Amino acid sequence: MTDRDRRAELTANLGRVEERIATACRAAGRPREDVTLIVVTKTYPADDVRLLHEMGVRHVAENRDQDAAPKAAECADLDLTWHFVGQLQTNKVRSVTGYARVVQSVDRLKLVGALSGAAERAGRELGCLIQVALDAGADGRGERGGVGPDGVAELADAVAKAPGLALGGLMTVAPLSGEYAGRQRAAFDRLVDISARLREAHPAATMVSAGMSADLEDAVAAGATHVRIGTAVLGRRPPLR
Numbered sequence: 001m002t003d004r005d006r007r008a009e010l011t012a013n014l015g016r017v018e019e020r021i022a023t024a025c026r027a028a029g030r031p032r033e034d035v036t037l038i039v040v041t042k043t044y045p046a047d048d049v050r051l052l053h054e055m056g057v058r059h060v061a062e063n064r065d066q067d068a069a070p071k072a073a074e075c076a077d078l079d080l081t082w083h084f085v086g087q088l089q090t091n092k093v094r095s096v097t098g099y100a101r102v103v104q105s106v107d108r109l110k111l112v113g114a115l116s117g118a119a120e121r122a123g124r125e126l127g128c129l130i131q132v133a134l135d136a137g138a139d140g141r142g143e144r145g146g147v148g149p150d151g152v153a154e155l156a157d158a159v160a161k162a163p164g165l166a167l168g169g170l171m172t173v174a175p176l177s178g179e180y181a182g183r184q185r186a187a188f189d190r191l192v193d194i195s196a197r198l199r200e201a202h203p204a205a206t207m208v209s210a211g212m213s214a215d216l217e218d219a220v221a222a223g224a225t226h227v228r229i230g231t232a233v234l235g236r237r238p239p240l241r
């Protein structure tokens with residue numbers, strides 16, 4: 001595909017996603033500015049990030065440091081906010097802290113300590129969202145990362161106290177199994193409930209990151225402040241090898 005074709009494709013896709021968000025906001029009686037679009041650029045090249053930036057996108061997300069670090073470096077001249085949304089190993093924390101302004105996948109105390117240390121050493125403040133696993137098993141952990149609802153308060157307190165970190169709010173991925181499987185709206189309603197409780201102790205933790213290509217309408221209806229959209233903007237990803 002030529003650059004020109006790719007530009008046309010991304011413009012059309014982005015337009016459709018913008019329209020979906022605007023329609024969902026209208027249906028929910030929410031102002032459009034309430035919802036921030038984060039484009040998930042994982043598996044797609046820096047050239048696409050550059051085109052999206054030209055089209056006005058300012059928030060992008062990645063889930064693997066190996067792909068994200070070089071891409072962010074190639075795009076360092078652009079005023080972009082990078083969000084990290086994948087499961088994060090402590091040995092990658094230093095790299096991620098180099099480019100990400102927000103880590104949305106904070107799900108254990110050990111990670112809080114590592115992120116705090118790295119943010120302090122880098123001399124920057126890192127926004128943190130607690131990833132909530134609504135499908136958490138008896139061990140309180142989700143299959144794709146995240147901490148069960150019962151573990152949110154302890155982690156949030158730890159982030160709020162940690163030097164170099166700012167508690168931004170909550171993130172979830174709609175569960176594929178368990179009581180919320182296929183019930184995205186109920187899952188996002190639950191996340192918003194947990195967020196309301198969190199804000200009693202941490203009033204500034206207002207971010208609610210929920211909703212992907214297939215379910216952004218449910219997320220906006222439930223009250224999400226940030227939607228994370230990959231496929232609907234960039235196209236279907238090749239399966240991970």
Ligand SMILES: *Cc1c(COP(=O)(O)O)cnc(C)c1O
Nearest residue numbers: 040063085212213228229230231
């Ligand atoms: C890939 C990904 C998304 C985007 O998913 P799409 O279905 O492609 O829109 C959102 N959130 C997380 C955590 C992801 O890993």
